[in-house]
Amino acid sequence: MPDRELLIRMRGVVKRFGDHTVLDQLDLDVPANEKLALIGPSGSGKSTILRVLMTLEAIDAGIVEIQGERDLAKVRSHVGMVFQQFNLFPHMTVLRNVTEAPIHVLKEDAAQARARAMDLLRMVGLEDRAEARPAQLSGGQQQRVAIARALAMRPRIMLFDEVTSALDPELVGEVLGVMRRLASEGNMTMLIVTHQMDFAREIADRIVFLHEGRILEHGPPSRILDAPEHERTRRFVKALRDR
Amino acid sequence: MALFDLLPPLVGGLVVTVSVAVPAAAIGVLLAFAAGLARATSSLMLRSLVRGYVAVFRGTSALVQLFWVYFALPLVGVELDAMTAAITVLALNTGAYGAEVVRGAVEAVPRTQGEAARALGFSPRLTLWRIVLPQALPATLPPLGNLLIELLKNTALVSLVTLSDLTFQARVLRDDTLRTGEIFSLVLVMYFAIALCITAGVRVLERRLAAARGSHGRAGF
Numbered sequence: 001m002p003d004r005e006l007l008i009r010m011r012g013v014v015k016r017f018g019d020h021t022v023l024d025q026l027d028l029d030v031p032a033n034e035k036l037a038l039i040g041p042s043g044s045g046k047s048t049i050l051r052v053l054m055t056l057e058a059i060d061a062g063i064v065e066i067q068g069e070r071d072l073a074k075v076r077s078h079v080g081m082v083f084q085q086f087n088l089f090p091h092m093t094v095l096r097n098v099t100e101a102p103i104h105v106l107k108e109d110a111a112q113a114r115a116r117a118m119d120l121l122r123m124v125g126l127e128d129r130a131e132a133r134p135a136q137l138s139g140g141q142q143q144r145v146a147i148a149r150a151l152a153m154r155p156r157i158m159l160f161d162e163v164t165s166a167l168d169p170e171l172v173g174e175v176l177g178v179m180r181r182l183a184s185e186g187n188m189t190m191l192i193v194t195h196q197m198d199f200a201r202e203i204a205d206r207i208v209f210l211h212e213g214r215i216l217e218h219g220p221p222s223r224i225l226d227a228p229e230h231e232r233t234r235r236f237v238k239a240l241r242d243r
Numbered sequence: 244m245a246l247f248d249l250l251p252p253l254v255g256g257l258v259v260t261v262s263v264a265v266p267a268a269a270i271g272v273l274l275a276f277a278a279g280l281a282r283a284t285s286s287l288m289l290r291s292l293v294r295g296y297v298a299v300f301r302g303t304s305a306l307v308q309l310f311w312v313y314f315a316l317p318l319v320g321v322e323l324d325a326m327t328a329a330i331t332v333l334a335l336n337t338g339a340y341g342a343e344v345v346r347g348a349v350e351a352v353p354r355t356q357g358e359a360a361r362a363l364g365f366s367p368r369l370t371l372w373r374i375v376l377p378q379a380l381p382a383t384l385p386p387l388g389n390l391l392i393e394l395l396k397n398t399a400l401v402s403l404v405t406l407s408d409l410t411f412q413a414r415v416l417r418d419d420t421l422r423t424g425e426i427f428s429l430v431l432v433m434y435f436a437i438a439l440c441i442t443a444g445v446r447v448l449e450r451r452l453a454a455a456r457g458s459h460g461r462a463g464f
């Protein structure tokens with residue numbers, strides 16, 4: 001994909017917590033519209049990469065550019081994030097969760113923001129729960145609201161951090177369904193941290209395997225999952241499959 | 244038992260007590276929020292300032308503070324009338340304890356709420372007003388209510404800086420009439436009635452907040 005715009009560029013990125021180096025000279029390029037799956041053992045730095053891109057963590061060395069911009073705060077509105085624990089605002093209705101940022105951050109007209117929020121809620125299959133509180137929803141429903149909430153900011157890049165890991169197994173499918181649909185619509189760049197290898201195979205253009213804060217290998221799903229170069233990747237993929 | 248003739252002087256005292264307590268409560272609660280939120284800001288200077296204020300007012304008695312403001316401050320050229328001194332000291336006192344209440348409630352809101360807000364582009368200020376404070380507020384109400392009742396009890400100190408509050412009037416009246424039992428029973432009932440009002444007020448606020456965040460509450464916060 002040589003002609004595509006490079007949306008995310010990370011070079012020599014180092015992130016430490018105390019004397020624990022979590023990202024160790026990490027390089028990563030993500031072209032526009034790529035669906036990238038990040039896999040790797042717990043603690044390998046997957047969440048930290050997303051959190052750095054979302055400006056939730058500052059880096060200790062290296063370069064991070066989004067759309068060529070190094071001051072990530074300036075491009076933050078082009079990036080949306082969905083968290084493992086949903087993190088919906090519990091004191092607001094579902095609808096307000098989705099309209100809050102467009103109205104108060106983007107200064108959109110309230111009626112317009114509500115109309116668009118209802119469209120997004122319809123897309124995730126929750127238009128009839130607009131007046132409910134997050135606590136009244138199942139985990140799967142809450143996570144779908146969280147996706148709608150992030151999409152309301154019209155991001156070009158969506159970051160998904162193990163968004164189905166906190167869900168009961170029977171609720172995983174409805175969330176993956178929404179992500180699948182988002183991926184099929186084309187012009188969205190998606191970075192997906194997941195342990196669902198079947199889903200990664202199906203949706204990802206490329207899988208990155210992280211180990212101890214470095215990219216050990218990356219490539220198309222078929223190669224990473226079926227014919228990995230590294231023993232560590234092989235063991236990791238096998239362990240997930242046997243789970 | 245004719246209580247009626249005792250009432251006018253006692254009601255006069257009650258008015259003084261309430262005129263001290265109400266403004267002190269209002270200013271004290273505002274101070275509590277200002278100071279409690281200041282401790283959650285990133286400004287080191289602001290945080291240290293507030294920490295000093297809280298330490299001083301929690302570490303000394305309201306009586307000493309009152310004497311200091313009313314009798315010592317004039318020595319350095321700051322003269323406050325008794326009413327102003329009383330309101331100032333009680334407000335600062337309530338604010339200092341209240342700041343810790345507000346800080347605790349703000350810190351109890353999960354950090355992840357702030358992260359979700361940041362990911363949506365909220366500024367720190369917007370996050371505070373629309374995400375953190377509304378979630379912290381309910382937890383502050385019962386302890387702030389207790390502080391207001393504490394304030395009410397502390398108003399009895401103001402007679403020591405020449406104000407004729409309810410307690411003071413009761414003592415004067417007792418010396419004049421020697422009807423000790425009746426007078427202090429009446430005074431007891433009056434203080435208790437105000438305390439009940441405070442408790443009821445807090446309950447109403449709590450219920451309003453709960454309703455605003457209930458499933459059919461519309462605006463929330």
Ligand SMILES: Nc1ncnc2c1ncn2[C@@H]1O[C@H](COP(=O)(O)OP(=O)(O)O)[C@@H](O)[C@H]1O
Binds near residue numbers: 042043044047
């Ligand atoms: N705020 C933090 N303070 C200290 N250590 C942290 C913090 N956040 C993450 N870490 C550590 O960084 C490492 C990588 O974390 P993370 O990126 O969450 O890994 P992953 O998402 O791949 O499981 C882990 O060892 C974790 O304990």
Ligand SMILES: [Mg+2]
Binds near residue numbers: 046047048162
């Ligand atoms: Mg993680």
